[in-house]
Amino acid sequence: MNGWLRPSATQFNTEEDVVTFLLVNMEGNASAWALPHLANMGSNRATITMAAQFDTAFSQAFFDxxxxxxxxxxxxxxxxxxxxxxxxxxxxxxxxxxxxxxxxxxxxxxxxxxxxxxxxxxxxxxxxxxxxxxxxxxxxxxxxxxxxxxxxxxxKNHPKPATTTPTNCSTATGTPRIDSDRLKADPNYVSEAERQHQRDKKLCIKCGKAGH
Incomplete structure (x- = not known):
């Protein structure tokens, strides 16, 4: 017998009283199903007189x-x-x-x-x-x-900061990088090739003349 069919023994004197209580408290479609059984309670036409019988009949009627x-x-x-x-x-x-x-x-x-x-x-x-x-x-x-x-x-998903190389950095010898374009714009600028030419002819690197 299912747990919900186990009322307190002190509430009912007989199993028939248990079945009657359950039938009376049916609602909706279950109430319509219970009415014929209620009408037969106490007579020899009753097919449900014990709680176990109620359990079986109710399950057959409502459980697929x-x-x-x-x-x-x-x-x-x-x-x-x-x-x-x-x-x-x-x-x-x-x-x-x-x-x-x-x-x-x-x-x-x-x-x-x-x-x-x-x-x-x-x-x-x-x-x-x-x-x-x-x-x-x-x-x-x-x-x-x-x-x-x-x-x-x-x-886990946090990206590592990207490493960047500075654009204006010193050379390996520690000498700062020189902007060649700026040097060429200087009126006193003398290229390395011209300097070497002046040295070979023993001329002044700045004015290109001999004697000093």
Whole structure:
């Protein structure tokens, strides 16, 4: 019998009282389904007199067996591709159509987790005891992982400053670079070739005359 069909034993004297309570509190389409059964309660025409019978009849009327098969197929192939929180949300949505016990759900949830989360979970001294604790622990681990990745991203992607060579620099001998265009514009400028020519003829480098 499902957990929601387990009322307090002190509230009802018989199982028939339990069924009557459930039928009376149906709403919408379920209420229309319950009316004929209510009319037959207490007579030999009643087909639902026990909570287990109610559970079976209600499931047959409102639960699609194909929906459960689809949910089983999806949940067994589900895996974490983004965050653990997103994975857990999708997992919990699918499990609503299943009747698996907690141990089976925990095993399946763990199977689909990111390998990094599994690794960190395995190192915990105290292991989660149920699905709720497992989801909480896995989500916490994944949140920390994401925060660390974000904090390291700027350092990894930060470009190194480009090195530039100064345009006006000294030569290897320490002599400043001379602008040849500016020198040629000087009226007193004498090229190296002219200087050598004057020296060979023993002439003055500046005036080009001999004798001094």
């Amino acid at each position: 067996p194909d929906e459960q098969r689809v949910a089983e197929r999806k949940i067994t192939t589900l895996a974490q591709t983004t965050t653990t929180a997103a994975y857990a949300t999708e997992f919990q949505t699918l499990l609503m159509s299943l009747d698996w016990n907690d141990a089976a759900l925990c095993a399946q949830f763990y199977k689909g987790l990111h390998w990094h989360v599994k690794q960190q979970l395995a190192q915990k001294e105290t292991q989660p005891q149920d699905l709720e604790e497992l989801i909480a622990a896995a989500t916490c681990i994944d949140n920390i992982r994401q925060e660390l990745e974000i904090s390291w991203s700027p350092r």
